[in-house]
Amino acid sequence: MKLTSFAILFIVIILPFLFITGHQLTIINEDTMLRAYYDSVIDNAVQDAAFVISQNAKNFSYGSKSDTSAVKELAVQTFFDSLYHSFNVHENPASMTRVQFCAPVLIFIEEDGFSLYAINSYLNEKNYTVMKHCWFPKKHYIGELLEERYSVRYTLGNRVYVFDTVTSLFMEGEYTEFKDDISFFASRESFEVLRNNAIRQSIEREFALYIRKYNNLRHKSNFALELQFPVIDDEDWVRALNDVGLLVFAQGFPVLYGQKYEHYALGGARVIRKAPIVGYKYYDQPYYCRTSCNFYSDIIGEDSGNTIYFTHSVEAAKNGYYPCPYCRP
Ligand SMILES: [Zn+2]
Known part of the structure; x- marks a missing residue:
């Protein structure tokens, strides 16, 4: 086959496919x-x-x-x-x-x-x-049975409602008040894991x-x-x-x-908790800090007027804020 025939073949067969892919x-x-x-x-x-x-x-x-x-x-x-x-x-x-x-x-x-x-x-x-x-x-945030007797209703915060299935007593309070009876409530970390799982699973x-x-x-x-x-x-x-x-x-x-x-x-809606990340302007440059950062509280001061709160550092970065070099949020 001559080279020109190949060229014609190319135009006839391949070109429509190129066009389709371009269109797609x-x-x-x-x-x-x-x-x-x-x-x-x-x-x-x-x-x-x-x-x-x-x-x-x-x-x-x-x-x-x-x-x-x-x-x-x-x-x-x-x-x-x-x-x-x-x-x-x-x-x-x-x-x-x-x-x-x-x-x-x-x-x-x-x-x-x-x-x-x-x-x-x-x-x-x-x-x-x-x-x-x-x-x-409305449904509540119910967790699994703890210590084989306590049925716990959680809230988004630290408050819990505890029902003791052995004594049939109903109690209410901060999770720390129950740490002697419920070993999982002795540390904040293990409490939060239980609470978050209960909310998510509910x-x-x-x-x-x-x-x-x-x-x-x-x-x-x-x-x-x-x-x-x-x-x-x-x-x-x-x-x-x-x-x-x-x-x-x-x-x-x-x-x-x-x-x-x-x-x-x-x-x-950021109703319960103050968001953990704060954004602010420093020499006209947008930065974000942990709310606990000393640089932020000493130099900028709380609520200087043009602060904004974020629930997550990713959210702050997406909005064009730079991480603070001191607290590395
Ligand atoms: Zn900072």
């Missing part, structure tokens, strides 16, 4: 941008909701007797309003429903328990099946139950997709368990290529 590449790029856009829309909506919660922080602090249901309702509505505005569907009921089904589960994390705000199915007054978000009953258990329920009733709506248990990074779990806030699972936004869209987002 464009789709993949656009798909990546679309997914990143959804991520940011959901993250922003969760932050908006967390802001509402933090504005009403006093209702959620320990020992507050105020009813939190109105604030919780406002927070979830803020979340959805933010999504409707981002997708420009706030006057279109059908599209709004579609958006609602893309975020079927919101988990509201409170000091002494959590509640799901999730899609449920019920019959309305005209006997039609309706699928809408509803509040599920939420996971409830969420898994809900997923089963949702997948059974989803045939009642055209919008409902099969729900899967999301894989959450350990680091994000620790962040979620740190404070009152909202944990949101989103899925099923239309994509152009590849796997279906899934994303989870966390919005902590």
